[in-house]
Amino acid sequence: SAMRKSRIKRTKTVCTYCGVGCSFDIWTKGRQVLKVEPSPEAPTNGISTCIKGKFGWDFVNSPQRLTQPLIRRGDAFYEATWEEAYRLIAERMLQIKKQHGPDSFMFIASSKATNEEAYLLQKLARHAIGTNNVDNDSTYCQDPATYGLRQTVGFGGDSGSVSDIAQADMVMIVGSNTAESHPVVATRVKRAHKLHGQKLVVVDIRRHEMAERADIFVQPNPGTDGVWILGISKYLIDQDWIDHDFLSQWVTGFEDYKEFLAPYSLEHTRTITGVPEQTTMQVASMIHEAHSLSILWAMGVTQHRDGSETSLAIANLLLLTGNFARPGTGAYPLRGHNNVQGASDFGAKPHYLPGYQDPADPEVRERFKAAWGKELPKTRGINNQELAGAILQGRIKMVYIVGEDTGLVDANAEEARQAFEQLEFMVVQEIFLTKTAQYADVILPASPSLEKDGTFVNTERRIQRIYQAMEPLANSRPDWIILQDMASHLGAQWPTYTHPEEIMAEAARLTPLFAGVTYERLEGYRSLQWPVLEDGTDSPLLYTQSFHQPDGKAHLVALTMSGMSQVDAKYDLHINNGQLLEHFHEGNMTYQSAGIRHVVPGMFVEVSPELAHERNLQDGTMVRLVSPTGSLTAPVLITDRVSGKALYVPMNSLGEGAVNNITGTGIDTRTSTPAYKETRAYMEVVDPQ
Ligand code: SF4
Incomplete structure (x- = not known):
């Protein structure tokens, strides 16, 4: 009947799981998810999705969803009204601010919430409270890649698009279990490998599915993949298989880097990494013969003491061989959570404002002051990793967490839990009662992506729109509404945002990287890859005009590699x-x-x-x-x-x-x-x- 039909709704959304950022239509009837329907219009994935995007939506109706604000009383929580919860939080925040100052607060943004919500959380920290103590999950995963890329080529993001990976002559995957962590990217590579003769090299300590498919599988000793990259780089130079024209026109630091690589002979490299000389030579000649090379890497590289150094080494290797700024080339650190890229892009970092602007830059400070009516905080903020220590030292008194299970994900979970117990006050916005939430004084029930509007940024710097498919469950609320309500209870002078579109407009006005980002330009399946110029021109492939450094050139950067796994006789x-x-x-x-x-x-x-x-x-x-x-x-x-x-x-x-x-x-x-x-x-x- 017409009645029943009208209750069925089709909504464009973006997957809430990994950083590939697949988009598709989701069919719902009330709160029921009927099906996920891929669309050929989807810019990254077309008609592909993986099992998570296709079937992973039951959680929105889980009986375990939080549906009402909860306030701690002793060891138990009691249900409260929003007003009661807001008032209590505001009162305690103002009290703690008065007694211990703004830098006694820490704010943690969610890598699953929207860009607009990340923006508002850092605004709450910097404007309503006055601290740079704000961070997100990227400290746990991909900051080393960002570091390596900013030092060398300039932008802390993938240098091209997923479509570039698909059309590369050769793909090298380092420390990424792509088939399981970024399935749709893996599908693209598998196709190109099978149908178009794309060469595939996998460098990993584990023989996972992509390793099985690779033309060459390189299995270095644990923790030595960076050394192997240096070894092959030196061999490429020795064979004169580098791109001289590209280097002389676009790159500085070649002579120094060449000298730095001198000790990494094939033999020395084999002694450390265990990779036979023959294998390294084969990969090198494959790189030499390939017209375009894309290198993908993930946490197998970054979650190491040498994570930044190895990321630098990868960027350097691409520079030596001229593999930037052309279709099919580039550096692809694969982002984990669906919006971990966006949480950093929109300023939830202690040392960056939105768009990686420096909070110490006078021009930037002026611009924010004019818009926000207030001076930005000056002191460098602390990051997630420093948090537990700062609490135990008594420097942090209150933590405000949006959608991160810090108690479980912190590498030293036990220390984090002890620290939470020492806090004067803790607020968690969540969809479930996570381990972390159990330490909170107030828990605010939030709404997942299907219940709100907003945008996400995927691993290829692509900003995509999500549309609300259903009402927030029971008394839960979208994070952007909660954060705005909090600001108003704290007496902060914010404009009244009636829709996330207005939050994006403010962020875009203040951030050159997003200058031309508007909801109109993101309508439906339209998307924009940053940087986005005022006229709406976006950047699927970076560095085609110049590198993002003051002199317009990329820099080869020497590094310090510890290069060893830490096993010993006891922990063997x-x-x-x-x-x-x-x-x-x-x-x-x-x-x-x-x-x-x-x-x-x-x-x-x-x-x-x-x-x-x-x-x-x-x-x-x-x-x-x-x-x-x-x-x-x-x-x-x-x-x-x-x-x-x-x-x-x-x-x-x-x-x-x-x-x-x-x-x-x-x-x-x-x-x-x-x-x-x-x-x-x-x-x-x-x-x-
Ligand atoms: Fe979602 Fe990633 Fe799977 Fe795409 S590949 S459907 S973004 S989990």
Whole structure:
């Protein structure tokens, strides 16, 4: 009937899971998700999606959704009205500000919320409170890549588009389990490899699906992929397989970099990495023969102490061989969460305003002062990684978290939990009662992407629109409304935003990178890749005019590589971790889907056949992995995806046994990104009783 038909609704949205940023239509009837329908108009994915985008929506109707503000009383929470919750929070915030000053606050933005919400959270921190203490999840994953790219070519984002990856002559994937973490990008590569003869090299410590498909699989010792990049770079120079014209026209620092590479002979490289000379030479000649090379990398590179250095080395390799600014070329750090790129782009970083503007730059400060009617805070802010320490030292008294499960995701989860207990006040905006939320004094029920309007930025710097498909569940509210209400209860002078479009307009006015971004230009499946000029011209491929450095040239930057895994006689095993296709990170959202939970029920440890033989392990043997910081217990899965003493543990574990219990305190020194992928441990067989 007409009645029933009118209740069925079709809404364009963007996937809420990974940074590929697939867009599609979602059919709903009331709160019921009927189906996901891909559209050929979708700029990144066309008609492709993966299992998460297609079936991962049950969580929006989970009975475990938070539906009412909750206020702590002793060990329990009681349901409160929004007004009650807002008043209590504002009162405590103003009190803490008066007593301890603005820098006693920390704000954490969500990498799953919209750009407009990231913008408002950093505005709440900088304008309503007056601190630069604001960060997002990128500190845990891709900041090292951003660092490497800003030093060399200038922009902290993918230098081209997913379509460039598809049309490259050669693709090299370093430290990324692309088939499971960024499935639709992997699909593009698989197609190009199979149908168009694209060459594929995979550099990883684990023989995952893409490694199986690769023309050459390079398996360096854990933690030495950066050294291998240096080794192959030197060999390319020695063979004179570099792009002299490109270097002389566009790049500075060649002589110094060449000198820096001098020790990395093929032999020296083999001694450290274990990669045979022959393999390195083969990859080098493949690079030499390829007209265009794209390099993709992810957390297998960045979550190491050498994460920034390896990212620099990758950018340098692309520069040496002239692989920028042409279709099919470029650097592609693959972003994890659907909007981790946007959360940083829109200013939720302690050292960047929206669009990576420097809060110390006088011209920038003037512009914000004119718009916000207030001087920006000057002191450098603290980042997520410094947070637990700052709380324990008594410097941070209040934490305001939007949609991040910091208690579980922090590499040293135990320390984070102790720290939360010391806070004077803590607010969490969430869709579920996460571990982190359980430490809060007030929990505010938020709305996921299907229940609001806004925009996301995917891994290729593409800004895309999401449209509201259904009303917020019960009493939950979109984060942009909550943040605005908070500002008004704090007495901050903000304009009244009636729609996220107005928030974007303000951000665009203040940020040259987004100068031409308007909702009109983002209508439906239209999208814009930053930087966006005032007239709406966007940038699918970067650096075609010049590099984004003051002199317009890219810089080859020498680096310091520690280049070693930290195993020793006691902790003799190297533990790697990563994602499974069916789950997303720690699984808070995907575990809500009955179908997905059924396919991959639990946790396991991948062990190489050699190690299994040596230790007399069978499939299913229960083992305990003990690291310097904790332990976890899980059954063994024997597989040749891993080799020697390198083990692999999936990230998708709920509650006890979470892999973060054993990851340690090592960090990438340039960015503080935790060295999650660098855990050492010993193994005990658990008595089967
Ligand atoms: Fe979503 Fe990523 Fe899958 Fe696309 S590839 S549907 S963005 S999880």
